[in-house]
Amino acid sequence: MELCSFLTLDSFLTDPLTHDFMRKALLMSSLVAAVCGFLSSYLTLKGWALMGDAVSHSVMPGVVVAYALGLPFSLGAFIFGVGSVALIGFIKQKSRVKEDTVIGLVFTGFFALGIVLVSKIKSNIDLHSILFGSPLGISLSDVKQTIFISLLVVILLSIFRKDLMLYCFDPRHAKTVGINVLFLHYLLLTCLSLAAVVGLQSVGIILVVAMLITPGATAYLLTDKFDNMTVISVLSAIISSLIGIYVSFWFDLETGGSIVLAQTFIFLFAFLFAPRYGIFKLKKLFSVYK
Amino acid sequence: MEKINYQNLRIDAENICVDYNGKVALYDANLRLKPGQICGLVGMNGAGKTTFFNALTGFVNISKGKIRINGESVRSAQKDQTIAYVPQNEGIDSQFPISVWDVVMMGRYGSMNIFRCPRESDIQAVKDAIERVDLTDHLSTPIGNLSGGQRKRTFLARAIAQRASILLLDEPFSGVDIRTEKLISELFIQFKNEGKTILLSTHDMIHVREFCDLVLLINKTVVAYGETSEVFTPENITTTFGGISPDFLFGPES
Numbered sequence: 001m002e003l004c005s006f007l008t009l010d011s012f013l014t015d016p017l018t019h020d021f022m023r024k025a026l027l028m029s030s031l032v033a034a035v036c037g038f039l040s041s042y043l044t045l046k047g048w049a050l051m052g053d054a055v056s057h058s059v060m061p062g063v064v065v066a067y068a069l070g071l072p073f074s075l076g077a078f079i080f081g082v083g084s085v086a087l088i089g090f091i092k093q094k095s096r097v098k099e100d101t102v103i104g105l106v107f108t109g110f111f112a113l114g115i116v117l118v119s120k121i122k123s124n125i126d127l128h129s130i131l132f133g134s135p136l137g138i139s140l141s142d143v144k145q146t147i148f149i150s151l152l153v154v155i156l157l158s159i160f161r162k163d164l165m166l167y168c169f170d171p172r173h174a175k176t177v178g179i180n181v182l183f184l185h186y187l188l189l190t191c192l193s194l195a196a197v198v199g200l201q202s203v204g205i206i207l208v209v210a211m212l213i214t215p216g217a218t219a220y221l222l223t224d225k226f227d228n229m230t231v232i233s234v235l236s237a238i239i240s241s242l243i244g245i246y247v248s249f250w251f252d253l254e255t256g257g258s259i260v261l262a263q264t265f266i267f268l269f270a271f272l273f274a275p276r277y278g279i280f281k282l283k284k285l286f287s288v289y290k
Numbered sequence: 291m292e293k294i295n296y297q298n299l300r301i302d303a304e305n306i307c308v309d310y311n312g313k314v315a316l317y318d319a320n321l322r323l324k325p326g327q328i329c330g331l332v333g334m335n336g337a338g339k340t341t342f343f344n345a346l347t348g349f350v351n352i353s354k355g356k357i358r359i360n361g362e363s364v365r366s367a368q369k370d371q372t373i374a375y376v377p378q379n380e381g382i383d384s385q386f387p388i389s390v391w392d393v394v395m396m397g398r399y400g401s402m403n404i405f406r407c408p409r410e411s412d413i414q415a416v417k418d419a420i421e422r423v424d425l426t427d428h429l430s431t432p433i434g435n436l437s438g439g440q441r442k443r444t445f446l447a448r449a450i451a452q453r454a455s456i457l458l459l460d461e462p463f464s465g466v467d468i469r470t471e472k473l474i475s476e477l478f479i480q481f482k483n484e485g486k487t488i489l490l491s492t493h494d495m496i497h498v499r500e501f502c503d504l505v506l507l508i509n510k511t512v513v514a515y516g517e518t519s520e521v522f523t524p525e526n527i528t529t530t531f532g533g534i535s536p537d538f539l540f541g542p543e544s
Contacts, residue, residue: 045386093311162406166396169386176347176375177400177452178368224387224432 016249025135028146029241029259032202033211035150037237038157039195040216041230042188046168050100051085052212054107055189056196058084060114060205063130068121074145074197081193084110111205133204133256135245146198153194160187165226202241203256211237214263221267221274236266299358300325300456300487301346306355308341315341317511319355323487323504325455328478330502330518331491334531337509339491343458346489347375359456367456371400374449378460379441384434390444391429394419397451419451424473439470446477457481459490463497475501498522 016022043052059077066076084106091102118127129137138146157164166174167184175181192212199208219232244259272279301323308316316338323329333339344350346357348364359367367373374397397419398412408416420426423443433441442462449457462474478501481488489506492498498505498518505522507513507530514526 045383159405162399165388166399169388170377170382170396172344172347172349172375172377172381173396173448174399175349176368176373177371177397178365179400220387224434225389226387226392229387 012246012250016246021136022245022249024138024143025255026242026245028138028143029135029202029245030238031150032146032198033215033237033241033259034234035153036195036199036208036211037215037234038154038230039191040212040214040237041219041226041233042157042164042168042216043192043212044216044220045165046188048188048192049209049213050103052192052196053209054084054088054103055081055192056200056205056208056212057107058110059193059196059200060111060130061117062114063200063205064114064117064121064125067125068117072145073142074149074194077197077200078190078193080110081196082189085189129204130200131204131206132254133200133202133207135202135255135259138201142201146201149194149198153191153198156187156191160184164188203259207256207260210260210263214260214267215240218263218267218270221270221277224276237263240266298324300327300360301489302356302358302361303346304356304358306345306352306357308338308345308350309353310350314510316345316508317354319508319512321489321506321512321515323489325485325487326482327504328482328488328490328502329504329506330498331489331506331508332493332495332498332527332530333491333508333513337530338511339508340460342508343375343460343489343491346456346458347373368400371452372454373456373458374452374454376442376445376449376457376459376462379438379465381460382433382441382445384436384441386434387432389430389432390420390425390436390447391416393433393444394447394451397448400452415451415453416447419447422450422477423447437467439466442466443470443473446474455486457486457488457490459488461492462490463492463494495522495527 016026043049059081062076062078062080063073064076066073088099088102088106091097091106092099095102115127118125118130126134128134163174163179163184164187166179167181167188171181174184195212196208199211202208203211215233215237216229218236219229222232223229240262241259243262245255247253247262248255248258270278275281299322301321303319303321306316306319307314319338319342321329321342331339331342341350345352346359346364348368357364359372362370394416395408395412398408398415399406402408402412420429423446425440425443425447428436428440433444436444442465446462463471466474478488490502499522502518504516505518506515507521507526509530509532513530514521
């Protein structure tokens with residue numbers, strides 16, 4: 001690109017902002033990243049990465065059916081997301097098959113159903129944007145839905161922040177002191193489904209699980225305090241989104257993939273240089289300042 | 291035989307059964323404990339010790355039988371913060387990003403409002419509890435940086451902060467240093483004097499003789515229950531551990 005040759009940092013940052021679709025993409029993706037990053041702390045500590053993968057893939061048929069019926073896609077996605085988890089629980093309980101196997105077979109089944117439905121329904125569903133996200137082509141109704149769902153998840157997580165932390169840490173104690181553990185379990189699942197729904201607009205169904213686990217994993221390497229972990233997770237998610245969108249704009253790359261790659265690089269950086277838990281322990285290098 | 295006054299019982303478990311998807315973990319188990327009693331729960335791995343604890347806290351549902359805590363249901367015992375559970379060190383994620391203060395504060399969650407905002411009284415309760423287990427120097431230490439003994443004391447402090455009248459302790463002496471062991475045994479005497487009831491599981495036969503007024507030997511069901519001096523015999527222990535003699539398990543004179 002000829003642009004690149006005379007780019008200054010200033011124009012690198014401001015030029016994309018002259019486009020309406022870019023402003024919208026940056027705002028929406030930051031919002032979605034913040035929501036997913038917030039949730040990410042809980043999922044990584046609870047060990048629900050595979051569950052996140054399952055739910056995010058399972059929403060596929062829900063999205064397709066909702067589009068076909070003219071319903072809000074979030075509604076369909078939510079029903080199938082929670083439904084997949086219920087089915088996983090049911091099969092696990094009623095058979096001798098191990099849990100990770102059940103998770104794998106249920107979500108691939110749902111995902112396959114979604115793909116088959118897309119080919120059969122033949123409406124104006126854009127398979128590519130569902131699979132890989134389309135933050136640059138987000139419609140106004142999608143914007144409204146995304147804002148609504150994001151606020152809902154943020155409010156729920158904020159209210160039950162401490163209870164959810166206790167649920168992830170020691171559910172037995174939670175139960176013993178009369179806290180409704182079953183409610184918290186389904187609350188976290190609900191938030192997971194909703195976050196997957198908004199996340200798939202940014203990076204698509206296939207990569208949305210990265211939004212739900214990578215920021216949390218990065219933050220986990222950087223702090224020993226839960227509140228700090230949440231803040232770092234949210235910040236790293238937002239920064240990754242911004243980097244991903246800018247890079248994809250200037251170098252004409254797939255946006256969803258760029259966002260997730262940015263997250264992966266931030267994780268790798270933390271993995272190598274985190275003060276306490278990194279391989280090279282940056283703290284040691286700067287120990288003169290302590 | 292003295293007549294039991296059911297109202298005065300802290301724990302009254304009657305013929306309880308627990309099964310996990312058709313697999314029986316515990317059946318026809320009985321337990322009666324009064325205020326100020328310390329009872330040892332002894333059995334092999336998989337004998338149902340943890341299941342027994344889970345039934346008493348309501349973490350699993352019993353399929354048969356009845357549990358009364360202070361004469362009330364398990365549900366209201368939960369609401370009243372009556373029971374505190376102190377987990378095994380292996381039973382918790384020691385890498386969880388949480389400090390000693392935050393863990394102990396969790397003991398107060400049940401009596402706080404929905405946002406779990408600590409009141410002045412909660413903060414005081416947590417401070418006092420941490421002082422009693424001698425961890426005041428480690429208020430903001432992440433639990434991952436504590437020793438096994440310090441971590442055990444953290445969870446004891448949580449139970450103290452909760453102000454529960456019944457304490458369930460899963461292997462309180464496993465993997466702790468001598469200082470912690472001494473502190474725990476001192477706390478047991480204080481708890482007893484405060485009228486708290488303690489049920490603890492242990493593998494260590496010496497601890498049973500040292501602290502426990504009563505002992506409950508289980509192997510899927512109750513093998514023997516009663517005063518430690520009467521029930522804790524080599525024959526009963528052998529039966530509990532599936533025919534292996536206690537000499538072999540714990541060495542002679544244990």
